[in-house]
Amino acid sequence: MKNMICPLANVEEVFVSDDAAVYQCSRQNCYWLEFQGATTAFNVRDFFAFKKKIDSIDLEAMLTDSSRNGDFEIIMPFRTERCFILSIEEILQLREVLSGAKFMIELNGVIHSCLHSRSLLTF
Template sequence: MICPLANVEEVFKTENGAVYQCSRKNCYWLEFQDSTTSFSVSDFFLFKRRVDSIDIEQMLCDSSRSSDFEIIMPYRTDRCFILTVADILNLREVLDGAKFMIELNGQIKSIMRRGAICAF
């Protein structure tokens, strides 16, 4: 559950999850698997890198039961993600979309600042 006092804006959303940005607390909220997890900005990108580093091909080729899922415990959270291959792909989609939108917003702000400087 996102804090009711937080000032959040949707960054990216799919049918499987969403990422919101909280300007008041300078953090990101991830909604995934029916729960919400708060991340500092740096921890959010560390978590994304960790999810991206999962070797899905190895999971699919390995017939042992332990390769049917991946367990991820993000830094400074009380959350533990137990992810199947489908979950990993869905989470990657949410995180990739959020990262793209964050970078796009930064580029737009940069262009607008340059435009404001050139107008003077």
Template sequence: MNCPLAHVEEIFATANGAVYQCSRKNCYWLEFQHTTTAFRISDFFSFKKRIDAINLASMIDDASRRSDFEIVMPFRTERCFLLSVQDVLALREILAGAKFMIELNSEVKKILRKDCLLAQ
């Protein structure tokens, strides 16, 4: 991680990678393919949409060598992902799990705020 003074919390992890939240830089860190990439919050969700939009069926059906990999260059990062079908599936799992946990945390905080206001 490039954020040594930050309080970094794991949001979601699998055997293939993880997503962390950085409180210092207000960003998400994606650990995947033995590297770590920082994303602004909005860029993280845009990246997830872009990965979800990859047409795996065409990658599998197309016999040409050019369809074996997908190249993805996330916005505002210096990273370039070269993804096989297996990599896309692994990355989708990580990103979907992270999004779910982020949304779950947000809902829990809303409920707790409501309960605190009602208790007053």
């Protein structure tokens, strides 16, 4: 992780793409997004709200908007100091890493559930 927020954090890689990465910190119970050379911390609920916001951006409207402000989307995630000024390409990059991270988080939950169920059956 290039820009570590807290040196005492217990960080695990959730998902990494060519352009971004998501890490989980079990000590702080948060996710860290590394994107555009900066790291942004999200609590669990805010991380999924941010993903939902990114997924809801209307790329078709951006592509057909001929005004100067149609080229970028400005996103200010809740409870962060970060402001994202995103081009269409950057929105696609974020969608990739956030979708990959969500999938891995859900997969991890299913695996833990299966292992827990299996351990209950062996007693």
